[in-house]
Amino acid sequence: MSERKESMMELAEAYVLGELDATEQAEYEAFLHDDAEERQRVTELRDTTGMLALAVRPAAPPTGMKARILANVLGSSGAVDTQQGHEPEALLEQARQGIEAEAIRRAAEERSNIIQATDTVQGSAGANASQGAHVVSLSDHAQDQTTASDSKKQLSSATRTDSEPRNAQTRISRSLWAGAAALMAAAAVILAIYSGQLRSEMNEMRSNLTAMEQRTSDMEQQLAAANEPAVGAQVDRTVALVGSEDDPNASGMAAMVQDDTGTRLVVQASDLPALSGNEAYQVWLIKDGQPINAGTFLSGDGKGALTYTMEPGDYDMVAITLEPDAEGDQPRGRMVLTGALT
Amino acid sequence: MNEKTEDLQLIQRIADRDAGALEHLYDTYERPVYAFAYRLLNDSMAAEEAVQELFMRIWNNAGRYDSSYGKLSTWMFALTRNISIDMLRRRSARAAAIPVEDEHLNAVLDETSDTELTVERTLEGERVLAALQELGDEQQQVIDLIYYKGLTQQEVSDRYAIPLGTVKSRVRLALKQLHKRLAGMERGESQA
Missing domain, CATH: 1.10.10 (Arc Repressor Mutant, subunit A)
Structure with missing residues (x-):
């Protein structure tokens, strides 16, 4: 070696x-x-x-330990579950069903044990009726005993006949108590599991909250960046906007401006027809025949302007339409100004 | 299907996040792991905490168990012991520990010498206890101090002024003899 x-x-x-x-x-x-x-x-x-x-010396676990531990263990596993693609709710539900079934099974066992035990006691009481009757009657029928004390046999048979319904009553009452105890145990188990589930939901909500806070903070940063004065903005391209047949006098200009925060479309128009009612002008970027809403503006003295932070891309056309209101997301009115971008 | 295959299937289901499988494992081992943790920690709340930590680790790391480690129960008892000893060490670091030097070596296997209690033990537990009691006193002492009280071989050597080599050879001999006596049980054979 x-x-x-x-x-x-x-x-x-x-x-x-x-x-x-x-x-x-x-x-x-x-x-x-x-x-x-x-x-x-x-x-x-x-x-x-x-x-x-x-x-080691056997030691009985504390009451309710199973429910506490399983609730804590299963309730704590939200994050891990998500990682592994399992639904924590489904697992908890599964656990709860398993535990409930077990509690019901135990309750049934307990009830049948009690019935058996009572039957055994009854059986032995019957076998030793002449001796046992005194015991039963002392506790249950002290009065009967005094009046019927002349005949032991009579007493015994009376007590037996009398005590049977009482035994049955006791049995039912014990069964009810056992059932109630089992129900309470089951309820305790369910509550423990439920609290575990709540905890898991709370954790999930907390993580959602964290995610929302992160998003808010990101958006605030973006907003702050947007509010910052542009540094070294460059005009990518400018296009003269030409009035349509109905509005030959209208004119305008569209420019795409790039700076370190993104690309913006800047539109300016003049000699526009006057608006009435809820009417508004709407600017569209058109790509492959599909209009993309770049915003609406209201004109004053035939003049108007708008800026729009746009996705950079190859657009075919920029257009301004006269719309019945400022709320549309598809062109409904007539074209007033257009400029080709290709 | 033998015990090992069943254990592997159960642990695989737990690794697949089957809560029912975890509950089944819990039901099977609740009593022995609790009794073991209670023996190590001598405190029911701490023992429950240790059992909870055990099942937390199993639920989250079942995939780490493989049969080359040994029986599933071996893995679980080893985890329970690690968890409990960590708790003991934290506890003794916080509070002024009772000086081990004050203990009488003769009393170390205190509860295992209580024959009345063997009635309540499982058949397996009785066999292990009997095997333990067949060891020489010195071997029983080191097993008690190291396995059940969580001292290291070095600590036993320091605290009881026994040369480290002697402690080690007592441990080795004790485990060897236990292995010999419990060989059938270790393989998971029925002893009924």
């Missing part, structure tokens, strides 16, 4: 007992990786030490 192997094997017990520091552990695991025999020995050592856990 090599010296290294010997010194590594010395570490096996400390490794299994979790005593090695990170460096020793890494070194030992590298050795383990290459030595099947040692791996086998370590597995056996682990199983031996693991069994020592079984030798």
Whole structure:
């Protein structure tokens, strides 16, 4: 056996007992990786030490521990679930159904045990009727006992006949109590799970809130940037807008201006026909025959202007229409000014 | 289907986020892991905390278990022990720890010598306890101090003035003998 192997094997017990520091552990695991025999020995050592856990004095877990732990464990897993593409709600629902089913099963078992136990007691009371009757009658029918004390047999039969409905009553009442207790236990379990679910929902809402806050902050930054004076803005292109047949005098200009915050369309028009009522002028960028709403403006003295932050791209035309109101997102009125961008 | 295959399937379902599988595992191991954590921590709230941490780790890291580690129960008990010992060490770092030097070595396996209690243990637990009790006193002492009380071999050596080499050889011999006596059980064979 090599010296290294010997010194590594010395570490096996400390490794299994979790005593090695990170460096020793890494070194030992590298050795383990290459030595099947040692791996086998370590597995056996682990199983031996693991069994020592079984030798301890039995201890009953605290009441309600299962519901608390499962609610906390399953309720805490929202983030992990999302990562792995599972629905936490579905898992919680599954858990809840499982636990409810278990609670119902236990309640049923409990009820049947109580009925059996009561039957056994009744059976033995019947078998020892002549002795047992006194006990039953003392507790249940003290009055009957005094009046019927002349005949033990009579008393016994009277007590038995009398006590049966009472036993049945007791049985029903015990069953009811057991049922109620089981229901309450089930309710406690469900509440615990539900609180876990609420916690998970709260975590989700918190993360949504964080995301919203992030978005708000991003938008605020964008807004702040938009409010900043442009630095080194450059006109990408300018187009003269020409009045349509109906409005030959109208004229205008469209410019695309680029700066470090983006591309803006700047439109200015003059000698526009006067607006009436709710009418408004609307600017369109047209690409492949599809109009893109670039905003509406109202003119004064036949003059108007507008700016629009646009997606950079190859547009075919810029147009201004006279619309019945300022709310449309598709052209409804007539074309007043146009300028080709191609 | 043997125990190992069942364990692997169960842990795979848990790795796939099957809450029902986690509950099944919980039901199977609640009592032994709680009793073990209680033995290590001697406090029911702390033991519950340890059991919760155990199932939290299993739920989130079930994929890390592979059968080459050993039995699933071995993995779970090892995790329970790590969690509990970490808690013990945090606790003793916070409060002034009771000096271990004051303990009498003869009393270390205190509760395992209480034969009345063996009635309540599982059959497996009884066999392990019997195997433990068959060890020599010195071996029982090191197992108790290290495995159940969470001291390291070095700490046992320092606190009880036993040469480190002696501590190590006692541990090694103790585990070897336990392995010999419990070999059938380790493979998951029924002992009924």
